[in-house]
Amino acid sequence: MKIEYSIKLRRERLENCIIRFLRITGILFFIIMVAFPFYWMIVSSLRPLEEIVMNPANLGLDIGKIDFKAYYDVLFDHGFLRYISNSIYVSAITVALSLVLATVGGYAVTRLRFRGRAFMSYSILIIYMFPAIVLVIPLYVIFSYMGLRDSIHVLILVYLAQTLPVALYMLMSYFKTLPVEMEHAGLMDGCTRFGVIWRIIIPLSAPALASVALYTFMIAWNEFLFAFMFLDTPDKFTISRGVVQLAGSVHLSKQLVMAASVMVTIPILILFLFFERHLVRGMTAGAMKG
């Protein structure tokens, strides 16, 4: 009995050791894969040019020698101020439109009864059967014919088509979790349908709406393929398109590309940290029976 117990104990210790080892290796692996390039990117963007040229393998950052010149150059000499504002414009409008359309559409599909409702809810994700690369060529041709191609607003249209299905899907599944009695209560209290959506559904869906906004923003901000294909005029470039432009230019400077890349990444990071607080669940606590 006692022996058996000690064997079990030893086995458990061994298991714990293995698990700890695997966990540490896993974390290290991801740090190396994700954090290291990120670190390298930031460090490279902050080191003065001559230092990079003289000592390219140096990973350390000398605090005294931090140099924001690369950022300044990228923003003002290479047009990134323009690219960033273009990107903000495109992403913000995509987010706004996708929130409005997904809220109204998602509500209709979950709550209202109409012909073709079931088909609607199943078919929403069908667009993901077509990879972007398959769509980009015909869209390029069509928009070229229509003379609309080199336009930021066409880009918004494409991004909306890309993000709306997932946005709808996310909101639909969230709306389904909201108790229908609460809407009935709203209707009895004198709300119209839109009143119910505005005063009850939207406040309660804040976490889901935040997720949708974050997701849509990320897609629109990071998107490259369509921006690359559609935009010709540098004035209309979005930031991801701008980075490629910069990287492909003759006077390629690693430091500038790194600074530009940091500028692509940072807003997403900030947004994520900001929204993360709102992504917590449990908004409806207390509505229903105890």
Added chain:
Amino acid sequence: MASLTLKGIGKRFGRVTALSGVDLHVKDGEFCVLLGPSGCGKSTLLNVIAGLESQDEGSVRLDGHSIDRLTPRDRDMAMVFQSYALYPHMTVAKNLGFGLRMRGVPKATIRKKVLTTAGLLGIDDLLNRKPRELSGGQRQRVAMGRALVRRPKLFLLDEPLSNLDARLRANVRLELKQLHKKIETTIVYVTHDQVEAMTLGERVVVMRDGQVRQTGRPETIYSFPVDTFVATFIGSPEMNLYKGVIFKERKRSVFQGRGFFLELGNPRIDRMEGEVEIGVRAEDVKIGKENSTSPSVEVEMISDVGSEKYIHARLGQEHLTLRVPKDASFRTGEIIYITIDSARLHIFEKGRRLVTTNVEEV
């Protein structure tokens, strides 16, 4: 304050018939209870009255005017939901005032009415809390308050007490009855709990399978159920009900059940012979002395509820429940003799009450 009339309400969900041919008249200021097992259509009926569901046929009239085409917003009714359905993102005060706010009532008036209602329900000290900070009983009060504050024409309550624990439920039930006396408003109340229905209702509507089985005052429904469903659904413990035949022997009617005979004395039955079901409530079975005509039963189990005891006994091949005073002492296995007053018998033929039995007493 209004009277409500339903005429031939029918509602289908796909192939399922939720309601069919429902007629009902609720008088001004009346407390009407819709009672039935779950899935009988009572909540659907309430939603139809509220305008949250539209009926497929029939019409809803409020004070004689058809309101079929009105939205819930324009019907001027208030509803209390089983789940309370409070707005979790609003404080209690906002919850109470929401309906008034939606109707464009000035802010000062809203504040006054909210305070009055909160005082009436004893929730004045909770006004700044959110629903998640309230106990079940407090949430229930807020849900009631939200309906009360507007003084609508009609109150609809959908099992408002079913989520409270037993003691609280009894208290709130009493309060609700007093409240109704105080505000004298028309109430339609849905429940599956017959005790609630009997204690609260001035008129009880027993429903099953989307149809109204019986409408009447609680005591009428208890004493003269129109069919075996109502007879067994109302009353606790359940009415004893036996299948058998009535035949005549030396000018006296005798009921033969499974393994026992019951002499019927002189019940006023036209039809003295044939297959029937007879029912008797536990309190109408009396313990008698041994003689040739009184049936004997064997005590199987005794349940003591404190104020009285119920004896579960074997009568022939059937079971019989009878009520005895709390100080009566019986042992399991004991043989006792019972008498049943024929006037207290409920006789059903093909599930329907034989009209002639007890009809004079209605």
